[in-house]
Amino acid sequence: MMNDLADRERFPTxxxxxxxxxxxxxxxxxxxxxxxxxxNRLQAHEVExxxxxxxxxxxxxxxxxxxxxxxxxxxxxxxxxxxxxxxxQRGSPPRAFNQVAPVSRADLSADIAQFVPDDVQLERMxxxxxxxxxxxxxxxxxxxxxxxxYAAFHKRALRRLGIEAQHGAxxxxxxxxxxxxxxxxxxxxxxxxxxxxLAKLNLHPNDWRDPLDRAxxxxxLAPEIVAGDPLSFTEYLTLPLTHAPRALISxxxxxxxxxxxxxxxxxxxxxxxxxxxxxVGPVGVFDAALDGHLLLQPQLYVEILDRDGRPxxxxxxxxxxxxxxxxxxxxxxxxxxxxxxxxxxSAHGPVLIGLCGRQPVRFRALAGWINNxxxxxALEPFPLSHFHLHQGADGNMSLxxxxxxxxxxxxxxxxxxxxxxxxxxxxxxxHAADKTLQYTSSLEGSQA
Amino acid sequence: MNTDYAxxxxxxxxxxxxxxxxxxxxxxxGHGEMAVAAIVGDVLRMHGLHASSExxxxxxxxxxxxxxxxxxxxxIASWLLADEALIGADLPHPALEDVVGALVAEMxxxxxxxxxxxxxxxxxxxxxxxxxxxxxxxxxxxxxxxxDRLSAISAIQRRALLAASRQAxxxxxxxxxxxxxxxxxxxxxxxxxx
Numbered sequence: 001m002m003n004d005l006a007d008r009e010r011f012p013t014x015x016x017x018x019x020x021x022x023x024x025x026x027x028x029x030x031x032x033x034x035x036x037x038x039x040n041r042l043q044a045h046e047v048e049x050x051x052x053x054x055x056x057x058x059x060x061x062x063x064x065x066x067x068x069x070x071x072x073x074x075x076x077x078x079x080x081x082x083x084x085x086x087x088x089q090r091g092s093p094p095r096a097f098n099q100v101a102p103v104s105r106a107d108l109s110a111d112i113a114q115f116v117p118d119d120v121q122l123e124r125m126x127x128x129x130x131x132x133x134x135x136x137x138x139x140x141x142x143x144x145x146x147x148x149x150y151a152a153f154h155k156r157a158l159r160r161l162g163i164e165a166q167h168g169a170x171x172x173x174x175x176x177x178x179x180x181x182x183x184x185x186x187x188x189x190x191x192x193x194x195x196x197x198l199a200k201l202n203l204h205p206n207d208w209r210d211p212l213d214r215a216x217x218x219x220x221l222a223p224e225i226v227a228g229d230p231l232s233f234t235e236y237l238t239l240p241l242t243h244a245p246r247a248l249i250s251x252x253x254x255x256x257x258x259x260x261x262x263x264x265x266x267x268x269x270x271x272x273x274x275x276x277x278x279x280v281g282p283v284g285v286f287d288a289a290l291d292g293h294l295l296l297q298p299q300l301y302v303e304i305l306d307r308d309g310r311p312x313x314x315x316x317x318x319x320x321x322x323x324x325x326x327x328x329x330x331x332x333x334x335x336x337x338x339x340x341x342x343x344x345x346s347a348h349g350p351v352l353i354g355l356c357g358r359q360p361v362r363f364r365a366l367a368g369w370i371n372n373x374x375x376x377x378a379l380e381p382f383p384l385s386h387f388h389l390h391q392g393a394d395g396n397m398s399l400x401x402x403x404x405x406x407x408x409x410x411x412x413x414x415x416x417x418x419x420x421x422x423x424x425x426x427x428x429x430x431h432a433a434d435k436t437l438q439y440t441s442s443l444e445g446s447q448a
Numbered sequence: 449m450n451t452d453y454a455x456x457x458x459x460x461x462x463x464x465x466x467x468x469x470x471x472x473x474x475x476x477x478g479h480g481e482m483a484v485a486a487i488v489g490d491v492l493r494m495h496g497l498h499a500s501s502e503x504x505x506x507x508x509x510x511x512x513x514x515x516x517x518x519x520x521x522x523x524i525a526s527w528l529l530a531d532e533a534l535i536g537a538d539l540p541h542p543a544l545e546d547v548v549g550a551l552v553a554e555m556x557x558x559x560x561x562x563x564x565x566x567x568x569x570x571x572x573x574x575x576x577x578x579x580x581x582x583x584x585x586x587x588x589x590x591x592x593x594x595x596d597r598l599s600a601i602s603a604i605q606r607r608a609l610l611a612a613s614r615q616a617x618x619x620x621x622x623x624x625x626x627x628x629x630x631x632x633x634x635x636x637x638x639x640x641x642x
Binding site for chain 2: 006009010036037038039040041085086088089090091092094095096098099100101107111112113114116118122123125126127128130139141142143144147148150151154174176178184188190198200225227249251252274276277278282308309310
């Protein structure tokens, strides 16, 4: 049955059916080279607990009112000051939530061990590495149960669109797509869904015997859900596929509306744009009708803080700061994410408006200072997988786009020149293959 | 009062009855309302000591992680020092600065500040330690008795805290090792990867 001891640890509940799925995924004639090995690592009782967790999360209300911490944060403050080394060193727990001094990525990066509670068992601890775009690489402590919980929040987001993930035994549930020179790739099965298949693939031709195998393999797998980011989805669009999944899930980077539209038209299915962080998992899903990202986690309190760490007035933009979460190995107390937005209540729960992956940048335009969101709007018609816009000290603009998007150079330049003036914009090739800072400026006052 | 003696029972009672405003949130990096530098400056002035701005600058919190507990204890110690009998004792100024500076920093490094209010043994420990630094001893005790009792009450606590500190270092090392294991790096299934 199973190959070795490591495989038994990767798939503790594997059945003959599950083994058959792994064999299919690994031995298909068009299969890529799998660079790594991984698995669900869930024990039998954890599979049942995960199923219960999914039932609970899928439609649990998020009743947090922006600006008012929910009651569960107070026992969390007390528990963390008793069991988390970083907070124990701060002394007695503060009496009011607003008195808790926030922490940042730099604090976690300095020594992540100081943020792991004393009662977390270490035997089955796993880690996820995040790099981000602004430095401070992080190792995120996690656990197989925590990793499995992601699915609950994706199912919650899918359900809003009337989609229930159904694939089970003998079918492939989820394919995760990367498009990088080097990528962590492997196959697995999902025990909460009848051991349906899961594959993490790299669409970069380096990983395939024949680039045409990419479409053959994906069609053979016929996954119900395909997850990726704007880079891998841009490549996915180029493949001669016949199979269309029931939904696409995009994470990691801003998904431009034109690329979303292309994907929806090509595959005839919805594209979920999820705001997700390695530190805290899926935070929100974009909803066009709400004009922002609707929060997804009932046990994650989201607030918006100003530069000095004070809550902003309702509707004002500031740094997204989170408390709680589902990662028992890294509970968070007022963690400043480094991402920016404003928060607005809605009938469906709080919504992040104008999400921006880092400190907003102002550009000097014809009409005076404008926010980077105005630039995003100007570039909306173009399905750019990623781009970088820089304003030099002389006020001139440089837009860098991926090589395969250079055919949008002329209209994109025209769109920007409407904001910045004729002859002030150049469009160049962006050579970075991964996440990049979208907006930068050398002008004084650009960070105001 | 005799300038060499202090009323231990009265001072521990004073500590137990501390007003809530001395247990507030120390102002650290824009959080918290209690201005500890002002409290320390005021109490030292009651003793006739005009502390330098450099000395008081140490009570302006910059990091919750490193300063918050020390400042909380500095406020508690200030309440003790504002005791009328102590003010009347004509205490040496360097010793007063040593109490709110070095002694508070040492004690805050290992114990949550509010334990020195809520726990009877810790209350006695703080009062005894403070008196020793000020060159006073509890009424009715010889210098040797006072020293023995302070050592005894501190030693148990210090042993426990030393063990806790060693345990904390061991735990942090184990967490780092667990994260570095090959199987940890292999990770586990998530539906999406950030």
